[in-house]
Amino acid sequence: MAKLFLGLDSSTQSLSTVVIDLDARKVLCEQSLNFDRALPHYGTRNGVLPNRDPLVKHSPPLMWAEALDLLFARMKKDGVPLSKILAVSGSGQQHGSVYFNDRAAGALEHLDPQQSLVENLRGAFSRKTSPIWMDSSTAKECAEIRKKLGGIKFTASRTGSDTFERFTGPQIRKLFKTEPKAHARTAGIALVSSFMASLLAGKIAPIDFGDGAGMNLMDIRRKNWNHDALKATAPGLIGKLPPLTASGQVIGPASSYFVKKFGLNAEALATVWTGDNPASVIGLGLIKPGQVAISLGTSDTFFGTMEKCQTDENGEGHVFGSPAGGYMTLICFKNGSLAREKIRELYKIPDWKKFGELVAQTPPGNNGGILLPWFEAEIVPRVNRPGIHRFDLDEQNAAANCRAIFEAQMMSMRLHSEWMQVSPEQIYATGGASNDLALLQVMADVMNCRVLRIEISKSAALGAALIAAHGWLAATGQKPKWERLVSGFTAPVPGSEIHPDKKAAKIYDKLLGKYAACESEALEKISG
Ligand code: XUL
Numbered sequence: 001m002a003k004l005f006l007g008l009d010s011s012t013q014s015l016s017t018v019v020i021d022l023d024a025r026k027v028l029c030e031q032s033l034n035f036d037r038a039l040p041h042y043g044t045r046n047g048v049l050p051n052r053d054p055l056v057k058h059s060p061p062l063m064w065a066e067a068l069d070l071l072f073a074r075m076k077k078d079g080v081p082l083s084k085i086l087a088v089s090g091s092g093q094q095h096g097s098v099y100f101n102d103r104a105a106g107a108l109e110h111l112d113p114q115q116s117l118v119e120n121l122r123g124a125f126s127r128k129t130s131p132i133w134m135d136s137s138t139a140k141e142c143a144e145i146r147k148k149l150g151g152i153k154f155t156a157s158r159t160g161s162d163t164f165e166r167f168t169g170p171q172i173r174k175l176f177k178t179e180p181k182a183h184a185r186t187a188g189i190a191l192v193s194s195f196m197a198s199l200l201a202g203k204i205a206p207i208d209f210g211d212g213a214g215m216n217l218m219d220i221r222r223k224n225w226n227h228d229a230l231k232a233t234a235p236g237l238i239g240k241l242p243p244l245t246a247s248g249q250v251i252g253p254a255s256s257y258f259v260k261k262f263g264l265n266a267e268a269l270a271t272v273w274t275g276d277n278p279a280s281v282i283g284l285g286l287i288k289p290g291q292v293a294i295s296l297g298t299s300d301t302f303f304g305t306m307e308k309c310q311t312d313e314n315g316e317g318h319v320f321g322s323p324a325g326g327y328m329t330l331i332c333f334k335n336g337s338l339a340r341e342k343i344r345e346l347y348k349i350p351d352w353k354k355f356g357e358l359v360a361q362t363p364p365g366n367n368g369g370i371l372l373p374w375f376e377a378e379i380v381p382r383v384n385r386p387g388i389h390r391f392d393l394d395e396q397n398a399a400a401n402c403r404a405i406f407e408a409q410m411m412s413m414r415l416h417s418e419w420m421q422v423s424p425e426q427i428y429a430t431g432g433a434s435n436d437l438a439l440l441q442v443m444a445d446v447m448n449c450r451v452l453r454i455e456i457s458k459s460a461a462l463g464a465a466l467i468a469a470h471g472w473l474a475a476t477g478q479k480p481k482w483e484r485l486v487s488g489f490t491a492p493v494p495g496s497e498i499h500p501d502k503k504a505a506k507i508y509d510k511l512l513g514k515y516a517a518c519e520s521e522a523l524e525k526i527s528g
Contacts, residue, residue: 004028004081005472006268007465008071008090009458010196011276012059012132013047015067018461019080022469025488029080030458033071039063049129057134061098061125061195065117068199072262082262087269087475088200089248089468091279091460092192094214095166099127099175100188100204108202111257117199120257126185130192131171138170141177145169145216148232152315159229160213160220162315169216169233176234189240191215193273201270202255208247209321210278210328218244220319220327221309247274247323248471271471276460277330278323281305283456283463284428285490287324287482292424293454294413294443296433299379300336302413304329304420312419316380323467324482329420332379333412337433339373343405347398356438358399359406364445364504365511369393370518371404380416381523389522391514406439410446411508411515428454428492437498445504453496462489 003022008015016032035047042063043049049058075082104124111120131137142163149155152162163170168191176183188204191212197205212218217233219226224244230237249272258264281303284293289307294300302317306327311319322328349355372389393404426449429440434453444451456462466485473480 002084003086003469004084005465005468006085006088007279007461007463007468008088008196009276009279009461009464010064010067010090010092010192011047011460012093012134015064015071016458016461017071017075018458018465019085020462020465020469020489027462027489029078030461031071031074031078033067033074035063035067038070039066048132048134053137055135055137057132058129059096059132060128061130062118062121064192064196065121065199068196069117072258072264076262082264085265085268087271087468087472088254089271089464089471090193090196090200090273091276091464092196092211092273093133094191094211094275094277095168095171096130096132096192097168097171098130098190098192098195099125099182099186100190101126101185102187104188105204108198108204111202111255113257113261117257126187127175127179127182132192133166135171136165138165138174141170141173145173145229145232149228153313155216156311156313156315158219158226159216160218160311160319161216163216167214167216169229172237173233183234186240188242190242191275193275194242197251197270197273200254200258201251202257203252204242205251206243206245206249206272207241208272208274208278208323209244210247210323211273211275211320212244213320214275214318217241220311223321245272247272247278248467248474250471250475269472269475271468273464274323274467275320277303278320278328279461279463279467280459281328281463282323282466282486283459283461283490284430284454285486286328286428287486289326290422290424292422293428293430295431296336296429296439297431298337300333300409300413302329302331302333302417304417304422304424306420306422310420314419316382316416317419323463329417331413331417333409334376334379335373336409339375339409340405340433342375343373343401347401349398349402352436355402356436358402359438359442361399362403364501365507366393366400366403366407368511368514369400369404370515371401371408372519372522373405373408380412381519383523383526385526387526389518391518403442406442407446408515410443411512412519414446415512415516415519424449426450426452428452430454430456430459440498441501444498444500446508448500448505448508450500451498452492454490454492456490
């Protein structure tokens, strides 16, 4: 009998599913439901509720529940073999939080298939809306928690990250300070991932080590709730948080709600979900320590895996538990494609082919010319005042500026990931700009390792399906190996390998010092 597993991904704008056939190493089907289009009555824009305060970004948790009903109904209608699914897992946008009152546990246990999930859950929340990762209204709370935990370095070394506005702890503190009654009414706090897992399992689900690390509440090394962090955040938190565990752990059989209503296999296991980034790490096949992927999108994101927990003293990068054991890191550079496109516009370059030709006209190292392309406020390094800075670089020289943006982005990634103490053997490049060979060559040269392109459209949902498979195999005593599990699902694009040019790599080894000095000088100028 085919071994089928279902992975879901509840992201900001949509809910997606991937069904895999494990033995055939095949994705059987994928589906996606866009919140704004499919559920317009919630009035969200790109999945987020409008708010007068531009810093506040909330979404309605009932919309996510309704989306789950709708997607299961669609899968049933489309003949997806739900009756053969052995286990379900999932991933959620990270950091977002859902607030249950004392009626939630009972409602989840008695989900009535004659009613919708929305009807079943009405009256089970202590707060109608959920702050999500795009919210940046908690600067004060971040400062308060960071201070109580002893500053950036200690906050990062205890919880895996410095305090960030979007992280769940600061969001919980804001609720406690501004709506103490709602905080008191809250019997349970879930993440988006554990909320969705709770619906599937029909009981309050644990939070996993991957998503739990995005809260500023979990002890990153011991992988339990950190009492100092809980105390610094709000009173009584320990009673409101579920246990922490590994993603893929079996919670129990899937709720009979899904069995009776949509024909899900009555023996399907509901397993613990994780965050979308940890799930993507699995979906991209990063399961061994030292493996790295760089996603080149609107922002560029560096994903790495580590066996031992290293944290970033400067508090720029995040450390989460990896679903494959050990740790993963996420470092987000805001000025990714956004900045590359700005340079293309600035020098009126018709297309990326021409852009690559201009880069090829200039030597690696750009004769020492450096550009800091902070068109938008930057996350890494922290730059609040946007602006571009040039050092020994002629503003009129289009070709040198094209090379300079590629080199700056890659040197910044190398510099700001050094704290991980990982030297990658190879890097997987993914995302929109990963088909730009000139950019990938600079990546290979600066990082001094091979680069391979990987194209996976729903890496989080695929990762979630693989986590479900791992959970089921472990629960049935089959000692699964991650390496075997992901193989075939996550292969790089054939022939996409790019090797570093040894001469160029030496030039960048030397240039990195100058780049770091230019960065410090610019940062000082901005803050001074
Ligand atoms: C990660 C983060 C985002 C969300 C997007 O820290 O905030 O990547 O997980 O869904």
